[in-house]
Amino acid sequence: MGNQLLLVGSIPLDTVEEVMRTFGAPLGPYLPALPDGEVGERRSWVNRFGYLLFNGHEDLETLRRPPKIGGVEQLLPTKRSEGWQFRVRPGVERVRFGLPGLRLGYARDATNSYFVFRTLRDKGVLPADLRFQVSIPMINSVVRPLYFPEPGDIDKVRPGFEEALAAEIEVMVRRIPAKDLAIQWDLAGELLAVYGQPGNPPSETSIETHVAPVRRLSALLPNEVALGFHFCFGTFGGWPAFAPSDLGRAVELINAAVTAVNRRTDWIHIPALDRADDAFYAPLADLKHGDARVYLGMIHSMNSFRERLAVARKFVPDFGLGAYCGFGRTPPEQLPQLLADHLKAVELLNAA
Secondary structure, eight states, rough: OOEEEOSSSSSOOOOOHHHHHIIIHHHHOOOEEEOOOGGGGGTTTTTTTTIIIIIIOOOOHHHHHHHHOTTOOSEEEEEEGGGGGEETTOSSOOOOOSEEEEEEEEHHHHHHHHHHHHHHTTTTTOOTOOEEEEEEOOOOHSSSSTOOTTTTHHHHHHHHHHHHHHHHHHHHHHOOOOEEEEEEESSSSHHHHHHTTTTTTGGGGGGHHHHHHHHHHTTTTTTTTTEEEEEOOOOOOSSSOOOOOHOOOOOHHHHHHHHHHSSSEEEEEEOOOOOOOOHHHGGGGGOEEEOOOOEEEOSSGGGHHHHHHHHTTTSSSSOOOSSSSSSTTTTTGGGGHHHHHHHHHHHHHHHO
């Protein structure tokens, strides 16, 4: 099992098999686990829940939906200011979701993708010791003030969504052998919140607000299942969705999350901006990651890659590499270059 590269999740190809052959075959020897590319509707990350889960729920009212373009309905917003928004109906104290284990689609898609993964691994297309990776947005990236702006509503929706996600996890760990499975928690909304997003309630800046669901859901994973974290600055509207002055608050959230799970953490993915100054990376010296492998999201802006690699090593001497995020919003024609950049990054990592 490799530890030099990490793929965060989304890859804009048409099928799981295409993802695994195109990226898994050449990169597999360097990876601890391989995602399925989040093909189809999962490519939009959490935006799909606007039309698949929340719109039409009997306990919710739709306040805003993406505007039509040329008279045709739009299910996915093209900009943040035109995204879905909802409010909880008067008198509802807790919003819950039916069809446990099926409603969110994670368990269904993971089951189908695992079959493709196992078949390709058995054929020798993928390394024999590679795990199958399922990347899942954490609760507060899905249910956040951006989508539920009414005061108090997120507290009525988050417990029910967590209940639905717990049911999906329980199905996954029943269907996929623990020794083959890796779960990655994606925390983008959480990272933005702890840095202080304008308009958020004060509780959203609290580390514990975002660590609590991580603690509860991680407890559902058998010890044999690998656990990873992806922290992100976001790509909706262009990367980065926000650009902090340094990684200080990110390190605080990471340390708290790793402590909270009270079990082995296998990897931590941390984004890196296109900066080569000490100030941005210096908080990494305070990282408390235990035995977890650190992956820095530095595979971008390759003309400055060597400089950023050298600066980061002052504060984290040993780490692997990844892109800053998944590729779901990347034009497919750029994928060959992205693949070449990953292979070049391994070469430079080993040479440095």
